[in-house]
Amino acid sequence: xxxxxxxxxxxxxxxxxxxxxxTGQPKCILGPYGSTLCPSVVSLDPDGSVIVGEAARxxxxxxxxxxxxxxxxxxxxxxxxxxNELKLxxxxxxxxxxxVIRVMxxxxxxxxxxxxxxxxxxxxxxxxxxxxxxxxxAVITVPAYFNDAQRQATKDAGRIAGLEVLRLxxxxxxxxxxxxLHEKQRxxxxxxxxxxxxxxxxxLKLISTNEGxxxxxLSTNGDTHLGGDDIDNFLxxxxxxxxxxNGAFDFSSSAEATQELRKSLIALKHELSEKDSAVLRFTLPxxxxxxxxxxxxxxxxxxxxxxARTMGPVKQALADAHLAPSAxxxxxxxxxTTRTPLIRRTVQEFFGRKPHTELNPDExxxxxxxxxxxxxxxxxxxxxxxxxxxxxxxxxTYGGAVSKIIPRNSTIPASAQEQYTTGxxxxxxxxxxxxxxxxxxAKDCRSLARFTLKxxxxxxxxxxxxxxxxxxxxxxxxxxAKDMRTGQQHSIEVQPSYGINDTEIERMLEESIEYAExxxxxxxxxxxxxxxxxxxxxxxxxxxxxxSAEIAASERSNIEAAVAALKQSAVATDxxxxxxxxxxxxxxxxxxxxxxxxxxxxxxxxxxxLAEV
Amino acid sequence: xxxxxxxxxxTTTCWSCNTPTNLAAFCPQCGKIQSLPENADYxxxxxxxxxxxxxxxxxxxxxxxxxxxxxxxNFVNTNEREREISLxxxxxxxxxxxxxxxxxxxxxxxxELEGVRKEGQHKQQAPPELLEExxxxxxxxxxxxxxxxxxxxxxxxxxxxxxxxKNFGEKLHEVDAEMKTAAQHWDAGxxxxxxxxxxxxxxxxxxxxxxxxxxxxxxxxGVEKELQGTSC
Numbered sequence: 001x002x003x004x005x006x007x008x009x010x011x012x013x014x015x016x017x018x019x020x021x022x023t024g025q026p027k028c029i030l031g032p033y034g035s036t037l038c039p040s041v042v043s044l045d046p047d048g049s050v051i052v053g054e055a056a057r058x059x060x061x062x063x064x065x066x067x068x069x070x071x072x073x074x075x076x077x078x079x080x081x082x083x084n085e086l087k088l089x090x091x092x093x094x095x096x097x098x099x100v101i102r103v104m105x106x107x108x109x110x111x112x113x114x115x116x117x118x119x120x121x122x123x124x125x126x127x128x129x130x131x132x133x134x135x136x137x138a139v140i141t142v143p144a145y146f147n148d149a150q151r152q153a154t155k156d157a158g159r160i161a162g163l164e165v166l167r168l169x170x171x172x173x174x175x176x177x178x179x180x181l182h183e184k185q186r187x188x189x190x191x192x193x194x195x196x197x198x199x200x201x202x203x204l205k206l207i208s209t210n211e212g213x214x215x216x217x218l219s220t221n222g223d224t225h226l227g228g229d230d231i232d233n234f235l236x237x238x239x240x241x242x243x244x245x246n247g248a249f250d251f252s253s254s255a256e257a258t259q260e261l262r263k264s265l266i267a268l269k270h271e272l273s274e275k276d277s278a279v280l281r282f283t284l285p286x287x288x289x290x291x292x293x294x295x296x297x298x299x300x301x302x303x304x305x306x307x308a309r310t311m312g313p314v315k316q317a318l319a320d321a322h323l324a325p326s327a328x329x330x331x332x333x334x335x336x337t338t339r340t341p342l343i344r345r346t347v348q349e350f351f352g353r354k355p356h357t358e359l360n361p362d363e364x365x366x367x368x369x370x371x372x373x374x375x376x377x378x379x380x381x382x383x384x385x386x387x388x389x390x391x392x393x394x395x396x397t398y399g400g401a402v403s404k405i406i407p408r409n410s411t412i413p414a415s416a417q418e419q420y421t422t423g424x425x426x427x428x429x430x431x432x433x434x435x436x437x438x439x440x441x442a443k444d445c446r447s448l449a450r451f452t453l454k455x456x457x458x459x460x461x462x463x464x465x466x467x468x469x470x471x472x473x474x475x476x477x478x479x480x481a482k483d484m485r486t487g488q489q490h491s492i493e494v495q496p497s498y499g500i501n502d503t504e505i506e507r508m509l510e511e512s513i514e515y516a517e518x519x520x521x522x523x524x525x526x527x528x529x530x531x532x533x534x535x536x537x538x539x540x541x542x543x544x545x546x547x548s549a550e551i552a553a554s555e556r557s558n559i560e561a562a563v564a565a566l567k568q569s570a571v572a573t574d575x576x577x578x579x580x581x582x583x584x585x586x587x588x589x590x591x592x593x594x595x596x597x598x599x600x601x602x603x604x605x606x607x608x609x610l611a612e613v
Numbered sequence: 614x615x616x617x618x619x620x621x622x623x624t625t626t627c628w629s630c631n632t633p634t635n636l637a638a639f640c641p642q643c644g645k646i647q648s649l650p651e652n653a654d655y656x657x658x659x660x661x662x663x664x665x666x667x668x669x670x671x672x673x674x675x676x677x678x679x680x681x682x683x684x685x686x687n688f689v690n691t692n693e694r695e696r697e698i699s700l701x702x703x704x705x706x707x708x709x710x711x712x713x714x715x716x717x718x719x720x721x722x723x724x725e726l727e728g729v730r731k732e733g734q735h736k737q738q739a740p741p742e743l744l745e746e747x748x749x750x751x752x753x754x755x756x757x758x759x760x761x762x763x764x765x766x767x768x769x770x771x772x773x774x775x776x777x778x779k780n781f782g783e784k785l786h787e788v789d790a791e792m793k794t795a796a797q798h799w800d801a802g803x804x805x806x807x808x809x810x811x812x813x814x815x816x817x818x819x820x821x822x823x824x825x826x827x828x829x830x831x832x833x834x835g836v837e838k839e840l841q842g843t844s845c
Contacts, residue, residue: 166689167686167689207677209677209678209681211678211681212681214677214680214681216677375686376686376689376690377689377690379687379688379689379690379691381686384680384681384684384686385686386680386684407711410707410708410711411707411710411711412704412707413685413700413703413704413707414704414707414708414711415704415705415708416708470700470704471704472685472700473684473685473686473700
């Protein structure tokens with residue numbers, strides 16, 4: 001059997017990691033752009049090929065209609081669930097979507113698991129070319145607070161990508177695995193995980209026994225729609241309002257300007273994690289320059305509501321674990337968003353101790369996934385993970401109420417049995433509605449599945465059917481029924497409320513193979529060409545800027561020569577040559593790029609190229 | 614009603630090599646994981662008698678020890694049958710631990726096992742001695758809801774309800790203490806091989822206390838819910 005890799009399928013970035021057999025330590029794999037982070041962005045080229053990662057991210061500006069990001073927000077959700085997302089994200093959803101959402105990329109439609117599968121395939125390629133072997137099994141991480149449908153959708157994505165998903169691991173739990181291995185600490189640990197689109201808090205107990213180390217999750221809580229994306233949305237809304245107030249421009253009229261502003265604001269947000277103030281400088285489509293200086297204090301005031309929203313789940317998780325904040329011996333921060341100083345301060349004040357940040361918050365989840373993959377690969381190991389189900393499982397009872405049969409924070413796998421009988425003579429079916437959530441009424445909980453138990457005709461009350469509900473180690477529901485009088489197993493056709501059936505998955509798998517059939521070099525060529533288009537258009541724009549008149553004639557001719565050389569190489573098929581010419585053009589335009597920015601900003605951005613400005 | 618104290622478990626043989634397993638989790642011959650016997654209960658999973666007192670540390674140790682052996686992580690590279698059995702056994706182990714470590718759920722489970730209490734059958738009638746106070750409390754709750762929707766001053770009602778909440782909180786402690794005593798009687802009865810009628814009487818007493826407890830618990834929860842968000 002081949003190696004099992006660990007994959008962090010994130011909202012903003014995805015990573016793939018493995019355990020080095022020499023050192024026993026987990027490691028993230030570098031992609032073709034020299035980074036371990038693969039932006040979770042997918043773009044459909046007009047020629048029908050699919051582009052994933054950094055190259056696709058660059059297309060967000062040039063081809064927003066054919067490019068999608070943050071698709072994780074749509075996983076396992078129905079059209080009615082995502083109305084709020086649509087206000088803030090440029091998702092183009094097929095209005096005909098019924099249970100499963102379909103997103104338009106160009107003129108083609110894809111389900112969220114299909115789009116996620118493109119990202120998984122890309123990571124699989126990274127791993128295969130780095131490790132030099134076929135990879136067909138993986139452990140994939142999911143937010144701890146993901147419900148059954150979201151987990152199932154993630155598993156489906158794996159299947160569509162041709163990967164056997166051996167386990168879905170909760171992200172904070174994976175982080176704890178990587179952390180525990182690294183720090184060798186024992187006791188009560190809180191993992192605070194604020195990523196691009198999701199927030200999780202998990203409370204764990206790390207126990208050393210004679211057999212090895214046990215990572216027991218005591219409780220988990222969170223919000224599957226809270227993350228760095230929301231900070232970006234808040235900042236964006238703030239600027240939109242400012243600009244509109246000045247009567248300068250209405251952003252709702254331009255998707256391209258919105259994307260461009262978002263990109264600038266993300267850079268600004270990162271800058272404010274390091275510095276006390278930063279200046280936003282943005283050229284509006286009407287060529288007017290908009291500037292706004294953010295102090296750290298102003299920034300923190302804008303994002304404060306988001307930080308505050310994380311504290312409710314933190315308190316609930318502690319209450320469920322029957323622990324006071326002071327009982328937590330270690331706090332681990334995970335997810336890029338936890339680089340924000342306000343978050344570090346808030347968490348530190350709440351727990352009364354300095355959180356751990358030694359491990360790279362972007363990589364720690366993928367590293368933990370690799371550790372779990374290694375545990376599974378070896379069969380029996382000296383580490384054991386005991387995780388919990390984040391939400392209570394219930395069934396609808398008379399009058400639309402919910403009867404909870406497996407409480408939240410139960411260690412998984414977990415099960416419950418319910419006995420059913422008939423209410424009228426010769427009744428042939430019993431309807432069962434399974435839900436997930438904490439509320440008392442069925443309409444306020446998440447519908448997982450509905451099915452009808454078939455019953456042979458008999459007097460009322462005589463049939464006795466036992467239905468077994470089981471949540472497996474992935475947090476996914478399985479249902480089986482048994483006739484208690486005959487001992488026979490009933491087959492149940494469970495139609496998930498928001499899911500794709502097996503036949504559809506098979507079809508998607510076949511289609512995705514078609515998309516994947518380009519070889520590596522061809523893909524690299526496409527990416528290099530895309531990148532060259534981006535830099536060429538940025539250069540043309542810069543040269544058209546009146547300020548560029550200040551540059552020397554020799555500099556201008558140097559740039560023009562580099563542009564011509566790049567254009568020439570881009571029609572050929574040697575992607576290495578194209579990359580070389582891109583670097584040369586970047587070098588030739590360095591001074592121009594600096595010139596186009598105000599001196600204060602230019603020192604901060606020194607060394608960046610035109611496409612990044 | 615008169616279920617035997619511990620039902621005899623059927624003897625089994627290994628599904629893979631047919632060796633008698635003597636109900637062990639793993640076949641002594643081929644080492645393959647074995648299905649749980651049909652009528653095994655939560656106490657037998659942990660090798661415990663049906664007593665209501667148990668040491669939490671020992672229970673946790675046993676739980677972790679069994680988890681090491683039974684968890685599905687250990688069976689990823691085995692055949693489907695073994696994976697299924699591991700899933701079944703470890704889910705039941707987790708179910709058992711969840712119930713046994715909670716003193717109230719443990720009593721409820723014992724009563725179901727002994728046939729005194731039917732699953733899902735919850736008596737929600739007020740115990741006679743609480744009838745009057747409960748009636749008064751519900752009236753005050755109604756008044757509070759009305760006052761809230763009318764935007765009236767809530768202070769007097771809130772104070773009254775706080776007093777009632779405290780009063781019922783004390784009653785809850787009393788019931789818990791009584792349950793503890795009854796549980797000790799049950800355990801002692803098991804040790805002394807008590808007569809069926811004596812055991813039955815203790816179980817009935819436990820059932821009555823459990824019903825009273827859940828009734829009071831609901832009342833207190835109702836008050837907490839209404840008082841949330843009101844000051845003082």
